[in-house]
Amino acid sequence: MRGVRIIFLDIDGVLNCKKTPNPRDLPYIVDRRLLQIFRRMVGRARAKVVLISDWRHDPAGLFSARYWGVNYIDVVPYLPKRSRGEQILLWLRQHPKVTRYVVIDDDDDQLDSLPLFQPSASTGLTARIANGVIKYLQGKTDKDMRSGALVRTVENVRKGLKRLV
DSSP, X not given: OOOEEEEEEOOBTTTBOTTXXXXXXXXXXXXXXXXXXXXXXXXXXXXXXXXOSGGGGSHHHHHHHHHHTOOOSEEXXXXXXXXXXXXXXXXXXXXXXXXXEEEEOSSOTTOTTSOEEOOOXXXXXXXXXXXXXXXXXXXXXOOOBOOOHHHHHHHHHHHHHHHHO
16 A cells, blocks of 8 residues: 655645735735646645645634645644744654655744755746656655755745744
């Protein structure tokens, strides 16, 4: 029996980005172009999706994910005092049939030990990253696609400042 492949998905900065049209400045918006790349990737990888996005904390966010067609099977537990990485590892311990998994997140919230595929919040998910995810989940490579240390540090500082405002 073939193992289960999981994509742990953040949405903001992955399925939407700074270029995503949002004239009314609505919350919980998805870029149709990025969603198309994502759907194709999920199908080719034969993977299931688990949400790690902050959208999972709000019924409107979960509704919006379904509305946009982000088909997910579960969400990681919400443990505000623990990092996103710890939340993912807890979910994995509770689902032993998972054999391959990736994290797609523009942030690196203590995800150092996990296979991270990290798009820029400026561009969102790219075809290059999607192809890397497919190869990883198919077992053709063990190389993830995280941003370099400098880019990650700048992104973390930017997000930290944004939270303070």
